[in-house]
Amino acid sequence: xxxxxxxxxxxxxxxxxxxxxxxxxxxxxxxxxxxxxxxxxxxxxxxxxxxxxxxxxxxxxxxxxxxxxxxxxxxxxxxxxxxxxxxxxxxxxxxxxxxxxxxxxxxxxxxxxxxxxxxxxxxxxxxxxxxxxxxxxxxxxxxxxxxxxxxxxxxxxxxxxxxxxxxxxxxxxxxxxxxxxxxxxxxxxxxxx
Ligand code: IMP
Numbered sequence: 421x422x423x424x425x426x427x428x429x430x431x432x433x434x435x436x437x438x439x440x441x442x443x444x445x446x447x448x449x450x451x452x453x454x455x456x457x458x459x460x461x462x463x464x465x466x467x468x469x470x471x472x473x474x475x476x477x478x479x480x481x482x483x484x485x486x487x488x489x490x491x492x493x494x495x496x497x498x499x500x501x502x503x504x505x506x507x508x509x510x511x512x513x514x515x516x517x518x519x520x521x522x523x524x525x526x527x528x529x530x531x532x533x534x535x536x537x538x539x540x541x542x543x544x545x546x547x548x549x550x551x552x553x554x555x556x557x558x559x560x561x562x563x564x565x566x567x568x569x570x571x572x573x574x575x576x577x578x579x580x581x582x583x584x585x586x587x588x589x590x591x592x593x594x595x596x597x598x599x600x601x602x603x604x605x606x607x608x609x610x611x612x613x
Contacts, residue, residue: 423448491599
């Protein structure tokens with residue numbers, strides 16, 4: 421395999437993925453290199469289903485082996501929500517800060533701060549040939565949002581073994597341990613070992 425399409429136009433993710441594959445003899449393309457397309461409806465009921473919807477669409481549309489990821493935050497106090505609806509959940513609030521306050525309120529009420537981030541990556545090599553790689557990082561919801569780095573829920577997530585949120589870490593530090601990195605490492609060893 422000489423090239424792979426990463427089905428994403430999120431520059432932060434693209435940067436992370438390209439960095440990981442930098443030393444490999446494989447060219448990683450991304451959606452920004454192509455004319456804008458109407459993206460498929462992510463109506464799966466799991467991270468892996470949504471990842472597969474995107475990677476199989478990419479393979480069919482561009483005729484290149486394609487991979488896509490789907491991730492989110494699962495909070496025990498919210499019955500493991502927002503989960504696959506993490507992106508939409510943030511949009512329901514006027515600001516990310518009010519979404520964080522809502523989550524922290526639920527955590528305080530239930531006295532349970534456990535949470536995890538999960539990523540599923542689907543690699544679609546050819547029609548009917550799809551492989552899923554998963555990554556998960558467990559931790560807890562912080563008492564207040566802290567930190568300016570990263571994106572999404574980073575300011576309220578403290579991974580196990582750390583005393584700071586993802587948003588207090590620089591990208592190098594976060595990308596060493598993140599859910600996405602764990603899943604990408606699995607895909608990398610599948611492709612190159
Ligand atoms: P996606 O499927 O990877 O685009 O993730 C969906 C949503 O989950 C994002 O819009 C974020 O709100 C949240 N999310 C996923 N990964 C992370 C992360 O590493 N940090 C913070 N939020 C994340």
